[in-house]
Amino acid sequence: MNTPIGGSDMRYVLEAVEAMRKEASTSGLIESRAKLDMMDSIVGDLRISVKSGFRPTNATLRSALELIFERLARQSNVIYLRPRR
Amino acid sequence: MxxxxxxxxxxxxxxxxxxxxxxxxxxxxxxxxxxxxTRTVPAQRPLSAWSPARTWNLLAALGKKMSNTENIVKLKSRTKEGSLALSEGRVAKLLGTAIRLCRNARGLTLLDVARRTQYSVSHLAKCERGEVQVPYDTLVAIGAGLEIPVYLITYLAEPPSKGETTLERQLAHAALVCLRELRSSEGSEEPVGKWNSSSQYVDPRTPSSKVENRRMNRPKW
Known part of the structure; x- marks a missing residue:
């Protein structure tokens, strides 16, 4: 039996990324088009995972994490360096 | 009376x-x-009026050691006056809780972190319990060991303030969820190779013995 993994917890992530996307579009901060598109694609992936109840891919989670870290770094005036892969 | x-x-x-x-x-x-x-009811003193003598009396009443200064800090933080400012012990405890939260989110044990940071397990445990003050270099090393930015640890350690928007809290929680999910799936990567007809798993990354033999027995011309 397949157990839904990405259901309840992923909802928090989806809400957070959606709020971040909304803030990026409404605030006067200049965000690059590529970053906004990336946010949109992450939101789409997370929506699918929340609806279906399956876990999103690692790439989606990593991208969401990078975006969140960048946003929090901007809040605390710290430059966030992405880890080497 | x-x-x-x-x-x-x-x-x-x-x-x-x-x-x-x-x-x-x-x-x-x-x-x-x-x-x-026969006892008389003592006149009640206001809570804000704090004196060292009152602390000693309270400590004596609680049956604790008088030489332990941490207890005074704890007691003082419970009062109306002390709760306004964060005491040293409380800051260390909040930071330790944040470190433990991040470590659990990463799914690492104290031993794993000790191997990564070159600090002893007991020292890290003390840091997590808030028994010692965590210096900045230790915090940076722990952050590097956990692969979590230091500002996220310190952010989680901060008590929520009035002016803080909920988005930051939301993002911090979401980051922890992502970290936990990524950690849980670290060992279960998607299979790269394929199952052949004789139900043997063939991984292209590791050269099979046949290929090795072919290479070794290559005719020299």
Whole structure:
């Protein structure tokens, strides 16, 4: 039996990324088009995972994490360096 | 005011259901209360008026060691006056809780972190319990070991303030969820190779023995 993994917890992530996307579009901060598109694609992936109840891919989670870290770094005036892969 | 006598007689009545007191009980108790148990209610002092003597008295009442300064800090933080400012012990405890939260989110044990950071397990445990003050270099090393930015740890350690928007809290929680999910899937990567007809798993990354043999027995011309 397949157990839904990405259901309840992923909802928090989806809400957070959606709020971040909304803030990026409404605030006067200049965000690059590529970053906004990336946010949109992450939101789409997370929506699918929340609806279906399956876990999103690692790439989606990593991208969401990078975006969140960048946003929090901007809040605390710290430059966030992405880890080497 | 004879409070002792009143409460004792009431207890006797309620516990047994009927009055079963020894002969001349009230008479004796009256004599005792007059001599020893007569207490006056002390005038209540305001909570903000804090003095070291009051701390010692409270410590003595709680039966704790007087030389332990941490207890004073704890007691002081409970009062109206002390709760406004964060005491040293409370900051260390909040930071330790944040470190433990991040470590659990990463799914690492104390031993794993100790191997990554070159600090001993006992020292890291003390840091997490808030028994020692965590210096900045240690915090940076722990952050590097956990692969979590230091500002996220310090952010989680901060108590929520009034001016703070909920988005940052939301993002911090979401980051922890992502970290936990990524950690849980670290060992279960998607299979790269394929199952062949004779139900053997063939991984292209590791050269099979046949290929090795072919390479080794290559004719030299």
């Amino acid at each position: 004879n409070l002792y006598n009143c409460s004792l007689s009431r207890n006797l009545l309620t516990s047994t259901g009927r009055l079963s007191v020894p002969f001349n009980f009230f008479e004796k108790s009256e004599i005792l209360s007059a001599k020893q148990f």
